[in-house]
Amino acid sequence: MKSITRRNFLKAMAVSCAMLTAGCTSKDRDTQNGPKGAEDAEKWVKGVCRYCGTGCGVLAGVKGNKIVAVKGDPDCAVNKGRLCVKGILLPKIINTKDRVLHPLIKKNGEFVEASWDEALDLIVSKIKESVDQYGPDSIGFYGSGQTFAEETYVAQKVIRAGIGTNNIDGNPRTCMASAVAGFMTSFGEDEPSGTYADIEEADTFFIIGANPAEAHPVLFSRLIDRKNSNPDVKVIVADPRKTRTGDIADYYLEFIPGRDLALLNSMAQVIIEENLINQGFIDRHTEFMKGTDKLSFDAYKAFLQDYTPEKVEAVSGIPAQTIREVARLFAAPGRKTMSLWCMGLNQRTRGVWVNNLVHNLHLLTGKICSPGNSSFSLTGQPSACGSVRETGGLSHILPAHRLVANAKHREELAKIWGIDPARMPSKPGYHTLAMFKAAVEGKLKFLWVMCTNPGQSLPNLEYYRPGMEKTFMVVSEAYHPTRTSELADVVLPAALWMEKEGVYGNGERRTQHLAKAIDPPGEAKPDLEVLIEVAKRLGYEELVPFKTPEDVWKEYQRCQEGTAMQLASYDRLRKEHGLTWPVPGDDKPETYIRYARPWDPYVKEDAPDGIEFYGRPNGRAVIWARPQVDPQENPDAEYPFYLTTGRILEHWHTGTMTFNVPELKNVVGEMYVEIHPEDAAGLGIADGDEVDVISRRATCTLKAHLNGRGRPRKGLVYVPFHDQVKERMINRVLLDAFDAASKQPEYKVCAVRLQKHQA
Ligand SMILES: Nc1nc2c(c(=O)[nH]1)N[C@H]1C(S)=C(S)[C@@H](COP(=O)(O)OP(=O)(O)OC[C@H]3O[C@@H](n4cnc5c(=O)[nH]c(N)nc54)[C@H](O)[C@@H]3O)O[C@H]1N2
Numbered sequence: 144m145k146s147i148t149r150r151n152f153l154k155a156m157a158v159s160c161a162m163l164t165a166g167c168t169s170k171d172r173d174t175q176n177g178p179k180g181a182e183d184a185e186k187w188v189k190g191v192c193r194y195c196g197t198g199c200g201v202l203a204g205v206k207g208n209k210i211v212a213v214k215g216d217p218d219c220a221v222n223k224g225r226l227c228v229k230g231i232l233l234p235k236i237i238n239t240k241d242r243v244l245h246p247l248i249k250k251n252g253e254f255v256e257a258s259w260d261e262a263l264d265l266i267v268s269k270i271k272e273s274v275d276q277y278g279p280d281s282i283g284f285y286g287s288g289q290t291f292a293e294e295t296y297v298a299q300k301v302i303r304a305g306i307g308t309n310n311i312d313g314n315p316r317t318c319m320a321s322a323v324a325g326f327m328t329s330f331g332e333d334e335p336s337g338t339y340a341d342i343e344e345a346d347t348f349f350i351i352g353a354n355p356a357e358a359h360p361v362l363f364s365r366l367i368d369r370k371n372s373n374p375d376v377k378v379i380v381a382d383p384r385k386t387r388t389g390d391i392a393d394y395y396l397e398f399i400p401g402r403d404l405a406l407l408n409s410m411a412q413v414i415i416e417e418n419l420i421n422q423g424f425i426d427r428h429t430e431f432m433k434g435t436d437k438l439s440f441d442a443y444k445a446f447l448q449d450y451t452p453e454k455v456e457a458v459s460g461i462p463a464q465t466i467r468e469v470a471r472l473f474a475a476p477g478r479k480t481m482s483l484w485c486m487g488l489n490q491r492t493r494g495v496w497v498n499n500l501v502h503n504l505h506l507l508t509g510k511i512c513s514p515g516n517s518s519f520s521l522t523g524q525p526s527a528c529g530s531v532r533e534t535g536g537l538s539h540i541l542p543a544h545r546l547v548a549n550a551k552h553r554e555e556l557a558k559i560w561g562i563d564p565a566r567m568p569s570k571p572g573y574h575t576l577a578m579f580k581a582a583v584e585g586k587l588k589f590l591w592v593m594c595t596n597p598g599q600s601l602p603n604l605e606y607y608r609p610g611m612e613k614t615f616m617v618v619s620e621a622y623h624p625t626r627t628s629e630l631a632d633v634v635l636p637a638a639l640w641m642e643k644e645g646v647y648g649n650g651e652r653r654t655q656h657l658a659k660a661i662d663p664p665g666e667a668k669p670d671l672e673v674l675i676e677v678a679k680r681l682g683y684e685e686l687v688p689f690k691t692p693e694d695v696w697k698e699y700q701r702c703q704e705g706t707a708m709q710l711a712s713y714d715r716l717r718k719e720h721g722l723t724w725p726v727p728g729d730d731k732p733e734t735y736i737r738y739a740r741p742w743d744p745y746v747k748e749d750a751p752d753g754i755e756f757y758g759r760p761n762g763r764a765v766i767w768a769r770p771q772v773d774p775q776e777n778p779d780a781e782y783p784f785y786l787t788t789g790r791i792l793e794h795w796h797t798g799t800m801t802f803n804v805p806e807l808k809n810v811v812g813e814m815y816v817e818i819h820p821e822d823a824a825g826l827g828i829a830d831g832d833e834v835d836v837i838s839r840r841a842t843c844t845l846k847a848h849l850n851g852r853g854r855p856r857k858g859l860v861y862v863p864f865h866d867q868v869k870e871r872m873i874n875r876v877l878l879d880a881f882d883a884a885s886k887q888p889e890y891k892v893c894a895v896r897l898q899k900h901q902a
Pocket residue numbers: 195196318351352353354355357358359381382383384386399400401402403484485486487488522523524787788789790791792793794795796891892
């Protein structure tokens with residue numbers, strides 16, 4: 144047995160502290176004693192946590208028309224009974240004083256209660272008026288990775304086949320678009336090949352641009368369990384700011400924001416130089432490309448010569464020796480490697496490229512498509528995959544991973560929908576920032592926002608908020624006022640989590656059913672009912688022949704026929720605790736690993752090694768030559784600091800839900816700016832001082848945190864974006880540059896100046 148060195152002891156302490164700070168319940172407490180309030184429950188209803196893309200299964204304890212407790216579903220493979228603090232406290236989001244209970248219409252600048260009839264009549268007349276006067280492209284719908292699959296499916300059908308525009312987009316554009324385009328360009332199909340089950344198989348974890356200790360806590364607790372159970376498990380964390388995730392790392396790579404393309408290329412350079420590649424895998428399953436051109440392996444090798452560890456040390460700030468060591472560990476023969484990333488890579492003007500570069504490392508080493516070998520993009524929202532990427536909730540995609548620009552795909556859908564294919568608009572619609580820009584410019588006349596809060600979550604808010612105010616805007620919301628609903632013309636009260644039935648799809652391709660547990664308060668209605676009612680009033684009855692969510696699901700399943708994305712039936716989803724697609728029939732099992740036999744039924748029987756990237760015309764995945772390109776805005780003499788933004792464990796996005804939970808609000812009641820102690824000293828700033836964070840766009844005033852739970856490198860400051868108070872709404876400060884391919888905004892990097900606030 145190894146003796147416990149001081150270093151190992153400290154590491155073990157860090158692991159157990161991280162587990163606690165991740166705020167996860169232990170399995171035992173949850174399943175045996177039950178959470179507080181459990182003894183009052185008359186029945187338990189199966190659902191899924193409302194928050195992150197981990198997709199923990201929950202059981203909601205119901206008494207009368209109240210949820211009195213929530214516990215982790217012990218039979219759900221994701222969490223096996225575990226929940227993090229936010230999950231456990233879910234009942235508190237339901238009965239709060241700021242729930243919207245009746246439709247509201249703004250009259251002379253004031254919101255007044257209205258009947259549903261009045262609100263819907265107004266909406267329908269506005270849509271008709273806009274289409275008549277300005278054409279279908281004057282209408283926009285902005286949706287969410289937090290609605291149910293059925294809701295987005297119906298919304299996109301009505302917008303496309305009814306109104307006749309592809310102007311439907313949603314917050315996954317701000318979140319997952321670069322990951323989608325990364326998967327599409329590397330593998331020809333969206334969504335990861337592996338599942339969370341790879342966590343229990345992997346030996347090396349490469350976590351880059353993600354903080355799962357706070358953003359995917361239950362997954363992080365699985366990773367810690369894996370690490371604790373096997374001393375050979377190693378964790379590499381690459382992030383410009385040391386987080387609670389970085390605290391458990393064996394290798395922590397701190398670097399200059401935006402310079403990770405160079406890091407990833409350098410790891411590839413070492414892997415090839417030291418012959419740690421899997422030549423057979425490369426020969427049989429990959430091809431090399433740069434731009435639109437094919438490349439030879441030799442040309443790719445030559446491209447990488449700009450990225451030797453010494454050159455990249457100079458660019459990124461990571462020591463050359465560390466780059467070599469982590470590249471060797473990543474590629475070590477006989478070890479299984481899982482990469483995990485999230486917004487640190489996606490929210491970048493080179494988000495797609497940097498996604499490609501992670502996939503490259505797995506393809507070069509053949510560490511993909513077998514248990515524990517996984518290039519795994521973490522998904523943010525509970526149903527960004529299930530409800531948006533899969534149902535066609537973005538302006539360029541159609542249901543079941545089809546494309547707007549593909550005439551055959553449009554025809555297939557027109558046939559299922561029983562409409563003339565000519566009614567399917569062929570031009571992709573506005574992506575998120577283009578849609579809100581069109582509002583500013585007065586080109587968008589009618590905007591429907593559902594289950595998202597762009598008045599707080601878009602970047603460069605000083606520019607976009609006036610557009611929301613000017614455009615006739617309908618906001619379907621559970622709470623009022625929010626930073627978006629305050630700008631609305633009509634607010635529609637939405638039924639919340641467990642007040643309606645529907646399906647979520649999490650980040651590992653797991654489709655999960657949520658049963659209705661209680662009735663919504665007041666006159667609040669499920670978004671699906673409202674969408675169907677508006678469609679009917681617009682005269683599109685034939686498009687919405689649905690009485691229940693299950694009716695919608697059945698039609699949606701027809702859209703999946705003939706694709707590699709088949710989802711389980713409602714009957715099965717009701718009974719089982721989530722299934723990872725493809726599930727090509729009610730008698731068929733779920734799929735653990737895609738593109739590989741024996742799991743994936745779509746791989747040809749005679750595929751070499753049982754592997755086929757069938758999304759690509761030649762069955763080969765692409766290894767991309769992508770150069771380091773810096774972010775859009777970098778520090779200079781006037782704005783000498785990098786600013787990055789993100790999340791903390793206790794709060795969810797715009798805080799509408801979590802600030803209603805006293806236990807969470809009491810831990811962190813307002814957002815702050817993390818500053819490196821030396822930078823702070825240089826500016827005469829002490830811990831707790833008020834600091835102005837100033838960009839070319841706006842100024843925020845926030846309390847300084849030195850040595851907080853996140854410790855940014857020198858020259859970098861960090862602000863969580865959960866605060867609703869205007870002076871602390873950091874998105875006013877951010878720029879709205881976006882990736883040219885994915886159109887995802889660069890929330891992660893811009894330049895700011897700091898000064899101690901003068902009252
Ligand atoms: N508690 C909580 N959990 C959540 C959410 C929430 O609001 N609250 N939201 C959910 C959603 S929708 C999402 S998308 C996920 C997001 O989950 P994550 O992406 O894990 O969380 P973030 O805090 O946005 O950003 C992760 C890290 O990116 C780093 N980063 C900044 N710049 C760079 C860079 O140039 N390169 C690299 N490699 N990293 C960089 C930041 O320092 C930060 O630590 O979380 C989900 N889970």
